[in-house]
Amino acid sequence: MPKTPHGASRAxxxxxxxxxxxxxxxxxxxxxxxxxxxxRRFLVLYGAVRxxxxxxxxPDSSGLLAPLALCHTVAAAMVFVPRGAEWAARxxxxxxxxxxxxxxxxxxxxxxxxxxxxxxxxLPRPGDARDAAAALSGxxxxxxxxxxxxxxxxxxxxxxxxxxxxxxxxxxxxRFGRAFRFVLPGAELERLAGLDRSxxxxxxxxxxxxxxxxxxxxxxxxxxCLPVLLxxxxxxxxxxxxxxxxxxxxxxxxxxxxFALLFVNLLLLFLPGRWNAxxxxxxxxxxxxxxxxxxxxxxxxxxxxNLL
Amino acid sequence: xxxxxxEPPSRRANRAPLFAAIVVIVALWPFVHRGLxxxxxxxxxxxxxxxxxxxxxxxxxxxxxxxxxxxxxxQEGELPEPVREVLTRFRIRRSALGTWExxxxxxxxxxAARPELEHLVVAIQRLWLxxxxxxxxxxxxxxxxxxxxxxxxxxxxxx
Numbered sequence: 427m428p429k430t431p432h433g434a435s436r437a438x439x440x441x442x443x444x445x446x447x448x449x450x451x452x453x454x455x456x457x458x459x460x461x462x463x464x465x466r467r468f469l470v471l472y473g474a475v476r477x478x479x480x481x482x483x484x485p486d487s488s489g490l491l492a493p494l495a496l497c498h499t500v501a502a503a504m505v506f507v508p509r510g511a512e513w514a515a516r517x518x519x520x521x522x523x524x525x526x527x528x529x530x531x532x533x534x535x536x537x538x539x540x541x542x543x544x545x546x547x548x549l550p551r552p553g554d555a556r557d558a559a560a561a562l563s564g565x566x567x568x569x570x571x572x573x574x575x576x577x578x579x580x581x582x583x584x585x586x587x588x589x590x591x592x593x594x595x596x597x598x599x600x601r602f603g604r605a606f607r608f609v610l611p612g613a614e615l616e617r618l619a620g621l622d623r624s625x626x627x628x629x630x631x632x633x634x635x636x637x638x639x640x641x642x643x644x645x646x647x648x649x650x651c652l653p654v655l656l657x658x659x660x661x662x663x664x665x666x667x668x669x670x671x672x673x674x675x676x677x678x679x680x681x682x683x684x685f686a687l688l689f690v691n692l693l694l695l696f697l698p699g700r701w702n703a704x705x706x707x708x709x710x711x712x713x714x715x716x717x718x719x720x721x722x723x724x725x726x727x728x729x730x731x732n733l734l
Numbered sequence: 735x736x737x738x739x740x741e742p743p744s745r746r747a748n749r750a751p752l753f754a755a756i757v758v759i760v761a762l763w764p765f766v767h768r769g770l771x772x773x774x775x776x777x778x779x780x781x782x783x784x785x786x787x788x789x790x791x792x793x794x795x796x797x798x799x800x801x802x803x804x805x806x807x808x809q810e811g812e813l814p815e816p817v818r819e820v821l822t823r824f825r826i827r828r829s830a831l832g833t834w835e836x837x838x839x840x841x842x843x844x845x846a847a848r849p850e851l852e853h854l855v856v857a858i859q860r861l862w863l864x865x866x867x868x869x870x871x872x873x874x875x876x877x878x879x880x881x882x883x884x885x886x887x888x889x890x891x892x893x
Contacts, residue, residue: 441750534786564757
């Protein structure tokens, strides 16, 4: 029987779920299965490294976190074994679920994103290419929705239209101050840094710099527009490349390597070809460096990179 | 295609609704999250609403003893370590969960450690960046307790 892009049967007997997933589908099921395998390898490996990096941060909880990190490592080894990949994802899912509960309510948003992605790569039944195609569509939808919501939330809170939030961060956070020193005069940065954010009436967190305001608005506009490209067949590649560009830009201002690695790998799922597999060696270098730095063997501090 | 990738037998159930349900949850949760920020003062940066780096919000919690001369700060440094931990946990959870996190447990622990502090007030101040003015705005709540038990009515905000 002819198949829809994510593998369901023809249009006349498609369910609402089939139609929804078809929007972000398009590959033959076996191609989709390979793409999901590649992403699953990255995801479980990423989680295992993160699990070990958590340990020094909470030495009092090592009795719980160390066994979880060990289980995650076993899952990371299993995910490269053809018949163990789906089970590895299920094991990693259980570990991350435990970590979300342990860190609740302070769990970072990218931990929830990791959890959602793990559910999607753990659900396919081994050897079922139709499930894998649905998982690929689910992952792409997740990437587009998360990007869209980050933009929509900025609209809801209204602190980007005149650059107020970024002005506050330029004074509050060294990373932001460093990045914005090219568009804001030193005296203005000094003024922003001197404002007491814990005092009612402190401000104004507003700057007289058109470039700064344009950059602030460009962020939420890009976050709202790129998902539309991602979910259109013709614009998919441009949407993914634009998303990767946005991630790089965000790293210049706010170093969030953990979120960036996860999100860039989600965006790579929109490109034709096995880009997740191609990117894995580079990701491994970052992982090895982070673990080496955490152990004190290499320079740097993974905490400062927000890789956790 | 490898043997592992063969099409499934037609009798296998279609799991598309499961995958689609996850997509629907990811699509809808941030709207619920926004509602919870408005209704319960939860932290926009937490609980998976993808509203990190959107705005500034901070919650400051203080524990006060009611005296004839007014409110006096409870000296937390003099409290036993386990009680201090309960108060710290409350601060963290209140900041993230907003009004969902009641101070009752923290006050009970405080009262158990210092029974002489019969009349207590928990002051909770929420500060945020007001985009209308580009200044820090705030809202203060004073929650009165007698002998570790909350009074029904919330006290009017103090100065």
